[in-house]
Amino acid sequence: YTGSSQSAGIATNALYTITGDTSATNAGSYSATVSLNNTSNYEWDNGTTGNLTLNWSISKADYDMSGVTWNYSSAFTYDGNQKTVTLSGLPTGVTVSGYTNNANTNAGSYEASVTGFTYDQTNYNAPSFGTTLNWTINKAQVTRPTVTNTNLTYTGSSQSAGIATNALYTITGDTSATDAGSYSATVSLNNTSNYEWDNGTTGNLTLNWSISKAQVTRPTVTNTNLTYTGSSQSAGIATNALYTITGDTSAT
Numbered sequence: 001y002t003g004s005s006q007s008a009g010i011a012t013n014a015l016y017t018i019t020g021d022t023s024a025t026n027a028g029s030y031s032a033t034v035s036l037n038n039t040s041n042y043e044w045d046n047g048t049t050g051n052l053t054l055n056w057s058i059s060k061a062d063y064d065m066s067g068v069t070w071n072y073s074s075a076f077t078y079d080g081n082q083k084t085v086t087l088s089g090l091p092t093g094v095t096v097s098g099y100t101n102n103a104n105t106n107a108g109s110y111e112a113s114v115t116g117f118t119y120d121q122t123n124y125n126a127p128s129f130g131t132t133l134n135w136t137i138n139k140a141q142v143t144r145p146t147v148t149n150t151n152l153t154y155t156g157s158s159q160s161a162g163i164a165t166n167a168l169y170t171i172t173g174d175t176s177a178t179d180a181g182s183y184s185a186t187v188s189l190n191n192t193s194n195y196e197w198d199n200g201t202t203g204n205l206t207l208n209w210s211i212s213k214a215q216v217t218r219p220t221v222t223n224t225n226l227t228y229t230g231s232s233q234s235a236g237i238a239t240n241a242l243y244t245i246t247g248d249t250s251a252t
Helices: none
Strands: 016-020 028-036 052-058 095-100 108-118 133-138 140-142 169-173 181-189 195-197 205-212
Touching: 181 195
Parallel strands: 140 195
Antiparallel strands: 016 028, 028 052, 095 108, 108 133, 169 181, 181 205
């Protein structure tokens, strides 16, 4: 089969008549009949005079599948949208009638294959493409949060560890506190099937942070050279709401 009309190549002659199929375009089996015009005076070269039946055929052609490839060069990354791999470079007249495992949304590894083709079955042999494709959707990576407020000192007010929030993970535990001390927060990915941390792991993160104690200036005796005067005299120790002074702070 070539797509053009082809002749059986039966020689013509004024002594006989050819009927039936002498040329055709499509692949198939054909038959021509050759009859002597004057059997009274002519016979075939084998001594007979009966009609001749000449069978001939046009074979089906093969599609050139040498340029057919999967349209996949590197792994996809999960983004919530369906990813699809298909064949490219198919010859004219051939389309894929079905695939298996050639489309998915979730991260994972898949093996795609072709289940069949639509083509001109009259004139072509069935196209063949037996190459399967192993393809991948990688997990999307999420930046690991950290404690950004690393030098907290007690102020009497609530203070935050400064851990960035994100819809892709959940933070539990201590994210803010008032009192000095050591604290811990846990960060968990909400969907470990399709997301991973930026270091390739999916486990929970433990973020430790702290609030340091505030420092208080130590008071001293400022009146260090007192001499008896007969009146009460103070040691000159500064007062502060942060500490309590007991004992002798003045004397006569």
